[in-house]
Amino acid sequence: MIAATLSARRFRRPGFPQAAGGAVLIAAIVAIAVLAPWIVPFDPLAQDLGQRLLPPSAQHWLGTDGLGRDILSRLIQGTRPTLEFVALVVVLAVPFGVAVGMIAGYVGGRVERCLNGLTDIVMAFPQLVLAMAFTGLLGPGLINGALSLALTGWPAYARLMRAQARLVARSDYIAAARLQGIHGLRLLWGHVLPCCLPSVQVRLALDLAGVILAAAGLGFLGLGVRPPMPEWGAMVADGSKVIFDQWWVAASPGAAILLLSLAFNLLAEGLRDVEDPFHA
Amino acid sequence: MASQDDALPVGDGFGIRMRRSGVLLARGALRLVVTVCGLLTLTFSLSSLSPIDPVLRVVGDHASRQTYEEARHRLGLDESWPLQLMHFGARIVRADLGVSQTTGQPVRSDLATALPATLELATLAMLASAVLGLSLAFLTAARPGGLLDAATRVFSMIGNSMPAFWLGLVLLYVFYARLHWAGSPGRLDDAFEYTVDHHSGLVLVDAWLSGIPGAVSSAVQHLVLPVIVLAIGVTGKVARMVRAALLGEMGRDYVTLARAKGAGTARILLRHVLPNISGVVLTVLALAYASLLEGAVLTETVFAWPGLGRYLTTALFAADTPAILGATLVIGICFVILNELTDRLISATDARLA
Numbered sequence: 001m002i003a004a005t006l007s008a009r010r011f012r013r014p015g016f017p018q019a020a021g022g023a024v025l026i027a028a029i030v031a032i033a034v035l036a037p038w039i040v041p042f043d044p045l046a047q048d049l050g051q052r053l054l055p056p057s058a059q060h061w062l063g064t065d066g067l068g069r070d071i072l073s074r075l076i077q078g079t080r081p082t083l084e085f086v087a088l089v090v091v092l093a094v095p096f097g098v099a100v101g102m103i104a105g106y107v108g109g110r111v112e113r114c115l116n117g118l119t120d121i122v123m124a125f126p127q128l129v130l131a132m133a134f135t136g137l138l139g140p141g142l143i144n145g146a147l148s149l150a151l152t153g154w155p156a157y158a159r160l161m162r163a164q165a166r167l168v169a170r171s172d173y174i175a176a177a178r179l180q181g182i183h184g185l186r187l188l189w190g191h192v193l194p195c196c197l198p199s200v201q202v203r204l205a206l207d208l209a210g211v212i213l214a215a216a217g218l219g220f221l222g223l224g225v226r227p228p229m230p231e232w233g234a235m236v237a238d239g240s241k242v243i244f245d246q247w248w249v250a251a252s253p254g255a256a257i258l259l260l261s262l263a264f265n266l267l268a269e270g271l272r273d274v275e276d277p278f279h280a
Numbered sequence: 281m282a283s284q285d286d287a288l289p290v291g292d293g294f295g296i297r298m299r300r301s302g303v304l305l306a307r308g309a310l311r312l313v314v315t316v317c318g319l320l321t322l323t324f325s326l327s328s329l330s331p332i333d334p335v336l337r338v339v340g341d342h343a344s345r346q347t348y349e350e351a352r353h354r355l356g357l358d359e360s361w362p363l364q365l366m367h368f369g370a371r372i373v374r375a376d377l378g379v380s381q382t383t384g385q386p387v388r389s390d391l392a393t394a395l396p397a398t399l400e401l402a403t404l405a406m407l408a409s410a411v412l413g414l415s416l417a418f419l420t421a422a423r424p425g426g427l428l429d430a431a432t433r434v435f436s437m438i439g440n441s442m443p444a445f446w447l448g449l450v451l452l453y454v455f456y457a458r459l460h461w462a463g464s465p466g467r468l469d470d471a472f473e474y475t476v477d478h479h480s481g482l483v484l485v486d487a488w489l490s491g492i493p494g495a496v497s498s499a500v501q502h503l504v505l506p507v508i509v510l511a512i513g514v515t516g517k518v519a520r521m522v523r524a525a526l527l528g529e530m531g532r533d534y535v536t537l538a539r540a541k542g543a544g545t546a547r548i549l550l551r552h553v554l555p556n557i558s559g560v561v562l563t564v565l566a567l568a569y570a571s572l573l574e575g576a577v578l579t580e581t582v583f584a585w586p587g588l589g590r591y592l593t594t595a596l597f598a599a600d601t602p603a604i605l606g607a608t609l610v611i612g613i614c615f616v617i618l619n620e621l622t623d624r625l626i627s628a629t630d631a632r633l634a
Contacts, residue, residue, distance in 0.1 A: 121315045125322070126574045126615040129592070133323065133608040136596035137330040213443055217578050220445050221593055236446050240582070243449050244457040254446030261441035269437065 015273025022205075022267030029260055033079035042070035044077040044230050053246045063248040065238055071249065074230035075256055081225045082232055082260065085146050085215040086208055092150035094157055094204060101161025102188055102196070106169045115158070123155040128214055135223040142225055145218045149211060160203055164196035171195075205268035209261045216257045232257050304624075312620045317369070319612045323605050324368050328361065330601065372609065378602035382595065387606035390591060395610065396481030397467070398580065398587030402572040404503060405510035409572075410565055412511070413518025420519065421526035422545045432523075436516025444575055448509045448582035455505060463502035465584035472498050506583040510575055514568045525560040529553045562625045570618040573611065 032039070041061075048068035056063045062071040104115035127149060134148030135141070168174060169192065177191045218224045219233025227234065232253040239250025336343075339351045352358050356367055371377070377387035420429040455462040463469065467483045468476060476483075476490040484503070487495035526549060529535065538552050554561075577589030584590070588607055595603035 117311075117314070120311065121318045124315050124616045124619040125319060126570075126612050128574050129577060129608055129611045129615075130322070132577070132592060132596060133326055133604055136599070136604055137326045137601065139331060209441055213441075216443050217445060220443075220578065221581065221596070223596070233443075233445075236443070236449070240445075240449050243453050247453050250446065250449050254443055254449070257443045257446065258438075258441055261443070262437065265437050265441050 015270035017270070018266050019270025019274055022263045022265070022270060025259070025263035026267065029079055029263070030083065032076055033083050036076050036080060040070075040073040040076050042073045044069060044073040045228055046070075053242065053249065055246070056248055062252045063246070065235070065249050066242060071235070071252055074235060075232070075252055078230040078232045078235060078253065078256070081142060081219075081229065082212060082215060082257075085142055085224075086211055088142065088146035089149050089153060089211050090204065090208070092146065093153040094200070096150075097154035097157025098161050098193070098196075098200060100154065101158035101163075102165045102192060104158065105162035105165025106188060106192060108166070108169075112162070116162070119155040119158045119162075122152060123159070125152050127152045128217060131214060131218060132221065132223060135218060140218075140223040140226065145215065145224060149214055153207065153211070156203060156207065157200060160199055161196055164199060165192055168192050168195045202268055202272045205264050205271055209264035209268065212257065212261045212264065308620060308624055312616065315616045315620070316613060319609065319616060320369055320372060321365060323608050323612070324365050327601050327605055328364070377606035377609075380595070380603040380606075381600045382598040382603065387602050390603065391588065391606055391610050393478070393481055394586060394588045394591045394607075397483070397585060398573065398576050398589065400482045400484065401503070401506055401510065401580070401585060401587060402569065402576050404507045405514065405572050406565070406569050408507055409511040409515040409518055409568060413515045413568075414522060414561070416515070416519035417522035417526060418549055421523045421530070422549060424523075424527060429523075432516070432519050436520050439513045439516040442513060444509050444513065445578045445582050447512065448505065448579055451505045451509060452582070461501075462505045463498065465582070467499065467502055467585065468495070469498045469502075502583075506579050506585055509579050509582075510572055513575065514572055518564055518568055521564045522557070522561055525557045526553055529556055559625065563622050566618055566622040566625060570615050570622070573614055573618070577611070 046069060048064075051060075051064050051068040052066055054060055054064040054068075060070050060072065062075065065071055065074070100115055100119065104112045104119075130152055131145060131148040134151075135144045138144045174187070174191060177187060182191065215224065216233035216236070219231045220237045222234065222237065224233055225231040235253035236250045236257075239246075239248075239253065243250050335348060335352045335355060335357060339347050343351070349358075356364060359367070375388055377391070379385070380387050380390055383390055416428075416432050420426070420432050423429065451462070452465065456464055466473070468487065472487070472490075472492065472495050475492055476486050476495055479486055479489055483499045484496065487499040530553070534552060535548055538548050543552070576585075576587060577592060579585070580587045580589035581593050588611055592604065592607040592611070594600075595607060
């Protein structure tokens with residue numbers, strides 16, 4: 001995705017600054033997540049009740065929370081569960097949706113109608129509410145939340161891929177590939193799929209902004225990562241108890257959620273202008 | 281559609297169109313039923329996969345083997361899974377959602393009091409974002425690439441990235457705690473909470489019916505912030521989607537003709553383009569309403585708004601399975617119906633898809 005954005009020909013296209021800005025922000029946050037154990041100024045789990053609810057200062061840049069833990073350190077450590085959640089949803093939902101859509105679009109006929117029906121049904125489900133019920137009934141945690149978002153999130157990719165695969169299946173170069181004796185999985189994987197991916201990338205970046213908000217929402221409701229592990233949504237929930245007196249406890253984790261989600265939205269909008277040949 | 285029908289004798293064309301719309305309606309209804317059944321199956325499988333044993337909740341931890349088995353039989357849990365699912369479906373058709381373990385009331389009556397509160401919030405947010413979003417769409421389409429266009433783009437992107445629960449907290453801090461402009465979380469000031477009777481379940485209507493001076497303004501003060509939080513994400517989406525539809529039409533011949541006849545931009549947009557994109561507008565608004573219903577879940581939690589979302593979250597914390605299933609189903613069915621309606625609207629207003 002990033003490599004495609006950076007290839008020189010695309011520098012001057014209108015969406016480039018946005019896409020690059022989003023990509024740089026995301027890269028920075030990923031770097032923070034990777035380096036988290038080495039760059040946290042304090043132990044994110046260390047409680048110090050003598051230091052609770054301190055306002056931002058030179059020592060604690062973003063202040064301390066209700067148990068005297070350094071908020072900046074928890075914010076840095078909190079990049080991990082958020083990004084893990086996002087990665088998990090992507091790994092679960094995208095390949096499934098892409099496979100369903102590609103088969104439906106390429107094979108056509110009765111198979112297409114059946115898969116379409118299934119896609120439409122799942123597409124109509126309320127994602128966040130089902131994710132809440134899912135994690136509420138099966139127990140809170142990263143895996144359950146991601147599983148439920150993936151379970152209701154794949155139809156978007158299936159729809160997109162179906163439309164693309166239908167176009168591609170009738171193109172001359174697929175006919176040429178077939179004449180060379182390429183068929184079956186090799187044709188789908190090597191020739192149909194690469195042609196459909198650009199629009200899937202855009203959709204993915206756009207979706208990830210929503211996945212981050214959903215993950216944070218689940219965390220806010222206490223359905224995400226188990227305490228005391230830091231997670232941004234849960235940190236906002238902690239801060240909401242003292243919002244009227246110590247605003248800084250909820251302020252910075254919420255801003256972090258906004259920033260990461262914004263980064264993906266920027267990337268998506270920019271990529272759409274740069275990359276997607278079928279849009280506008 | 282027109283060209284096809286012109287080729288046919290008048291009477292036949294009408295008959296075919298009627299039959300075709302009948303088939304479409306039947307197909308839509310069928311899909312609605314299948315979707316709701318899918319939703320039922322999914323929610324029911326969730327409850328049966330849950331690690332919480334519903335029998336233990338009834339008989340307690342120290343029941344004898346025999347009592348346990350009896351209770352299990354009474355709850356119908358010794359039946360096969362498909363049979364249980366069928367019984368569950370049959371109960372839902374009779375609108376029997378069981379009894380909530382936290383409130384002790386039938387889930388159905390709990391939901392009946394919670395639903396109007398959510399609908400009031402979502403509908404007001406819908407109205408706000410429709411008015412604001414459509415005005416922004418027309419203003420930016422009249423001058424694409426202008427300052428307002430860029431500002432709307434930024435506003436829409438920030439709105440899309442905003443965690444609603446956090447924005448709610450920020451607004452509460454600024455406008456309630458610091459400036460005292462808006463009301464506290466909840467639906468009314470404490471003074472009115474017990475004097476205003478619940479007739480319709482809609483706080484504005486109830487406050488107005490009560491005739492108590494100050495009740496309506498208190499209700500408005502409490503509504504403003506949650507409505508803003510809900511509307512912010514949706515307004516930008518409405519504005520950008522309608523703007524794109526408007527601009528898509530601007531290159532058409534009939535627009536050039538109207539312009540040649542001397543019509544101004546405002547007149548072209550409102551009198552010539554708007555009727556042509558009314559289908560898009562309706563669809564965008566229906567989709568927005570569905571996302572508002574879902575968005576209300578988190579917003580209600582922040583603003584202590586006694587709607588479906590808050591009912592669901594309190595049920596989640598109490599592991600109150602009947603209440604969780606009931607609330608999920610009701611929200612899900614509203615959502616599914618809205619989605620289906622959107623699809624019907626698209627095909628009803630876009631002749632190319634009919």
